[in-house]
Amino acid sequence: MQSLKQYSGLFTVITLSFILLFSKSFGQNEFKLSDYQNPDYTYHALDLGFGLQSDNIINQTVDRQSVKQTSHQGAASFNASPTYHVAKNNVHYQGSTMLSMNLSGAWSRFTSENDQGINSRTKNRSGSYGVNLGYYSTNRYYNSKNQFIELIPMVHAGFNYFGQKFDNKPVTYPERDWNRSRSGQFDLAMALMLGKGRIEAVQDARLAVYILEDLQKSGDLSKQADSDDILALAYKITSVKNKRYFDARLRKIAEINAIDSLIASRGLKNTSGASYYTLLNDNWDHANGPLRSAGQRFSFGLVPQFSGSNHTDTYHYYDTVSGIPLNQHYSNENKYQTGAWGLDLKATYQCEKPVSLSWQHSGMASLAYGLYHSRNQIHIYEKNVLITEQENIDNTPNAYGIISHRVGYYPNSRTSLSLNASLAYSRYWGDSQYNQNAKIKNGRQYVDGVLQFNCRYYVSPQVRFSIDYLADYRYIRQVEYGSQGSNDIINSSNNFLSQLIASLTYSIF
Structure with a gap:
């Protein structure tokens, strides 16, 4: 044809x-x-x-x-x-x-x-x-x-x-x-x-890289983050994103506090200045996307x-x-x-x-x-x-x-x-x-x-x-x-x- x-x-x-x-x-x-x-x-x-x-x-x-x-x-x-x-x-x-x-x-x-x-x-x-x-x-x-x-x-x-x-x-x-x-x-x-395989959303890991890269460039990290630090921060990001809050402002405060605590617990936080918190806030608001995924999946069946x-x-x-x-x-x-x-x-x-x-x-x-x-x-x-x-x-x-x-x-x-x-x-x-x-x-x-x-x-x-x-x-x-x-x-x-x-x-x- x-x-x-x-x-x-x-x-x-x-x-x-x-x-x-x-x-x-x-x-x-x-x-x-x-x-x-x-x-x-x-x-x-x-x-x-x-x-x-x-x-x-x-x-x-x-x-x-x-x-x-x-x-x-x-x-x-x-x-x-x-x-x-x-x-x-x-x-x-x-x-x-x-x-x-x-x-x-x-x-x-x-x-x-x-x-x-x-x-x-x-x-x-x-x-x-x-x-x-x-x-x-x-x-x-x-x-x-x-x-x-x-x-x-x-x-x-x-x-x-x-x-x-x-x-x-x-x-x-x-x-x-x-x-x-x-x-x-x-x-x-x-x-x-029925099927096999799994696809995971991985944009939170990309957000973690954005945050740590910007903090490294501004001198707000005490050392360079490794892959384990990135994964730990990504896990924390996914966890706090999926908590339910009824007030958007209280939600934002809790999320920034959680990310700050994780960075400090990993020994990455340097002396905090204004740039540290402004970069956290900017990336949280504007670097959260687009949707990224990883994996493969095959399925077949009846509908x-x-x-x-x-x-x-x-x-x-x-x-x-x-x-x-x-x-x-x-x-x-x-x-x-x-x-x-x-x-x-x-x-x-x-x-x-x-x-x-x-x-x-x-x-x-x-x-x-x-x-x-x-x-x-x-x-x-x-x-x-x-x-x-x-x-x-x-x-x-x-x-x-x-x-x-x-x-x-x-x-x-x-x-x-x-x-x-x-x-x-x-x-x-x-x-x-x-x-x-x-x-x-x-x-x-x-x-x-x-x-x-x-x-x-x-x-x-x-x-x-x-x-x-x-x-x-x-x-x-x-x-x-x-x-x-x-x-x-x-x-x-x-x-x-x-x-x-x-x-x-x-x-x-």
Whole structure:
């Protein structure tokens, strides 16, 4: 296929990058970030976000006939979002859990009327509320051979309601009295994986090197730190970072005190001056990043998925009965139901290699084969009588593969450069059935290549430069296979996106 040939160069670049990733020529004579392993820690955080908003608008207009029109609109809303997060790391376990809830509500009222004898008024009230729950957890359980069982449950459930009431004059039959919408959704997935290998976050070791290097240059160390000193400081940094504080200022005081005590206990602290504490504070605030990791990990397994949704729109009316001044009430209703399940067989390899304090290589390759089945149903009622019923059934087996490589260069805490290249291919085939009609076979193919460059370069205190570049090429091919002698329908498209953002800051004085 021509589109795949166009990506041969990009594929070659990524393959060569993987070779460089394992090349011994990238060794260094300095402290190795890959020597760092995180200490045991458990971090808990429970946060509550809450917001309120209220609006009130009054508007008056007078036309040429001196008719005054007055409108009044008022609205209020609230949002509450408690979130619980826990992260844990030890020799036998590595994982994190996020539990979130979102509660929301809104009310509004609108009235518009005039001050003349004309009986004209527009009035409506509305209200809505929603409840959404989310749960996501990554859990890897290790044995002594660095093999692991990985469980990744993902759950989402939500319910939303909207209602509106009308009171207009004069009445025009049929008159809508009220309407409401109700929707619920549930999604569940559970990844069951087996694998080997471990990836550790090592940016705390890089922060330890930054701190000790700056203190050495300023003469605030009594001796030069060795690898054991760096590791000890990195362990302390990770430990204090994962303690829970409710006051940011008290947290900062405790963290600086802990780092100061560790440096003193290692016999590294010289006579303290202002530069000692200012350098500690500056590095703690500004040298804590970017994320650096070390290690490799391979995993494979199954990912079953289930989802379902239900949405109902109801419209209530009242009308006259054959000209008799007697109102009849009735409702029209639209119901939408969706159910789906999927099963993926997936294999993923990840590698993180800090080849030096300044250079980072990150590689990833993943393959997946999946089954997917969905059923969509629509029921439309008028005056409580079913008039339309539709059903769509889709069976969509699919295959997916992606390979990517990222190179990062971080010479100091003010400068960062990264180049990322990725190539992804996905294919879907299967059939669709509308109501009781014959099944229609179809297929889709996607090829997506991305090249991304990011730069934050600190030339001097006066000159700072940044550039972001993104190139994304996507090829799409869709086929609907004909039946009973009809021709196949083939659609293809080529899309290219290029984006460049650059900025230069020069401080004259």
